[in-house]
Amino acid sequence: MAGVRCPAPGHAGPQAKKAEKAEKAEKAEKAERTAVEWFTAPEYWLSRLVFQRALAAVYLVAFLTAALQFRALLGERGMLPIPRFVEQVPFGRAPSLFHLHYSDRFCAAVAWTGCAVSAALLAGLDSWLPLWGGMLLWLVPWALYLSIVNVGQTWYAFGWESLLLETGFLAVFLGNDEVAPPVVVLFLLRWLLFRVEFGAGLIKMRGDACWRKLTCLHHHHETQPMPGPLSWFFHHLPGPLHKAEVAANHVTQLVVPFLLFAPQPIATVAAALMIVTQLWLVLSGNFSWLNWLTIALALSAVRFPGSPPSLPAAPLWYEIVVLAVAALVVFLSYRPVVNMVSRRQVMNRSFDPLHLVNTYGAFGSVSRVRYEVVIEGTPDDTPGEDADWREYEFRGKPGDPRRWPRQFAPYHLRLDWLMWFAALSPAYAGVWFGALVERLLKNDRDTLKLLRRSPFPPDSPPRYVRARLFRYRYTSRRELRATGACWDRTYVREYLPPTRLPETALRS
Template sequence: MDWFTDPGAWLGRWLFTRGIALVYLIAFVAALRQGRALIGTTGLTPVPRFLERVPWRRAPSLFHLHWSDRFFAGCCWVGIALSAAALAGLADRLPVAGWMVLWLVLWALYLSIVNVGQIWYGFGWETLLLEAGFLTVFLGPAHVAPPTLGMWALRWLLFRLEFGAGLIKMRGDRCWRDLTCLAYHHETQPMPNPLSWWFHRLSPRLHKVETLANHLTQLVVVFGLLLPQPVAGVAAAVMVVTQGYLLVSGNFAWLNALTLVLGLSALDGRWLAAVLPLQPPDALSSPDWFLAVSVVLAVAVAGLSVGPVRNLLSPDQRMNTSFDPLRLVNSYGAFGSVTRVRRELVVEATDDPQPGPGTVWREYEFRGKPGDVRRRPPQWAPYHLRLDWLMWFVALSPAYGRAWLTTFLDRLLDADPATLRLLRSAPFGSDRPAAVRVLLYRYRFTTRAERRATGAWWHRTYERQLVGPRTAAGRGSLSGDG
């Protein structure tokens, strides 16, 4: 049975399980803080309305059995408690069966949230967390020898994640092939961070180096993951470095953090032992039944990988696609196309009951997305600001907001406390405005000279009114002035 265990992967497993516990913790905290306003009973896209039209077989979730805002919050609190316990190392003290139950509950709770989360949970890092979280069930606590097949399943996930991202770029926007995409990406990405301005201002030659390094990592180096150590460790180390680079240049929720953690799991254990003051137990157990379960897992993953592999090989490759309602084995990818021009929605309110040409409008400030041109882009990742991300998509196409944008504006007219908590500030605090509207602006990063002269990070130009003015008395459908 020695072939089925890999004691040398003990530290890699330790790093991975601590890392994914932290990601789970962040994900459940985000769900607790934002869930009521986004998908609660009176949220922007209410779960009860979703459950009426979507059956269990299409979206398995505990909330098909019972829904209330209080029950949803309770599930989030259970997830927070269990992930915090795992992060603190308490899960490693459990017997194997207890370990499996703890991680299975975490996975089931988060699957339940994602499957009713609708557009707010339609991001690739949600399915990535679910797939990685399910594999964690079968890795075992610290006193058990890491199962070889379980650790290889993590490598297979990392391979598909990176290779899929590389292929979608080469099959997508031409700028990836001529190495110019990163001349735009740092400025137009959904939510820039404090260093994005500096990355955008790198020379065109360095942008091409960035792009080429990305291609080499995702299309060439990635195959090293499928080889024995130390080659797999070298490939994983390259991915850890590249994901760290992405972490400091943008805000992509926990996508880069979780990918980095997957990379740590594939590092050579001898390298980790040289830098981490941790020692495995003198005797690592290997229950036969647990190893048998790992074999069943490997067979299941192989079978469920058929759809994702076909998708990888297809010229019509789809990004971030699930092939089963449990989201066990998925396809990934990001930025098959890159936006050249950044547009932002600016939401404003007034206390004037009859808005006209002389009306004074004041802005709502969002937590993460650009608004005030003098405000430096903040750091939020690995936390996920779902409303801010969707506002970026609506700026690309108003169709992304068809199901919820007017409801959001109505909540602002009502000064709904849950909705206002999603924002950084409201122009009238907890008081109701008389009218709201949405304007569309073109944003770009300032030049170095503009930055020195004005202190502004952004320059913006008004384009048009997208919605409104919308008043409490005249609530209607999405409209604009064209």
């Protein structure tokens, strides 16, 4: 027909090409959206933000604790010197920057750098960096704190050290404002929280019978390592309420953790119950940053209301890295899980030198009686009972019966905690107690900074130091009104006889 052109065979017209192009774009967009929905959870962007800032705050406290205490505990002239440790323990067993070099100045630089980076993360610097830059920034405090923990010896042998390292490692892969939170990492954070709570619940049920009888809190608030300002009041709560506390704790630690893996809003409710329980523990005692870090983990499982911002799809390299880390964590979880379900379950153990996946738990047994080691010094040449014995005062542990306990957590008073263990058994004090006494006899400046008060002027150290064991108990309401003292103490026995420096040390 004249005037009509037919398209050449095999060639589509302009309209058909446009339609085909639009269809391809739609398919690509759909595929990209499907990939995003599988790998990321944009609705948890605020949960990630809150968790990251809370974790940065805990990091800041941990590094501040290290910066202010390391010289007396681990320094070149400390009670357990790092240089001596790294000579005896190879790098493979305890990876640390201090295997490459150690000096007190370098250790201070590591601790204060950790403080600075933690403060930067708390202020949100990672959000201003590209994705890879934010990940590297989160890697810095983890590597620095690992270096400290792995040479910290008994001063760092606490479960919350490994918990901070495991949490900090997962935070490296949580991303920043350039990508939505990865579902896999959010799941791993819940898996960690599950092990913290469920492991603690199991160790209680398998341990002291008072947990099964619901009577442990009749003693715990009085005998815990470091009571807080409200612990006296918690101790004097009615017995039935103590039993209700224990029963609620069992539910929170043995039942609620499974709900973390349920659909929303059930997972949010489970996390909220854990947060309430942890806040109750914060009020009742001083447990360093254990409770606050557990709260941070629970916040990562909370789905906050509000519409998420528009976030781009995750780059392929990021997906590969996250999935590889997830596979590693699953592989390393085998031994902690076997330990957790074992009848011989142990608390707070690391199964790899990087503290990537650990086992947790606390208070498998509860002391019925509180003992305290009281250290005294005298300037007299003859250390008899009629000598002028003066008591050293610690910052957190009970001493003067009239001195009310203070709130220190999340800050960690390491020496005070170890003094509690020393009172349980001299075996816990074997590697450091003698070094502490020696430094008190020298009026060592760094050691005295760990104390609340020394009874001796800086230029007049004591001639002798001794330690005595006392039994402490909370006073009753009537005794508190009559004496103003929250503690009553009774002498038990000599813990360390009067000790002085050798003559060679005195001359030097």
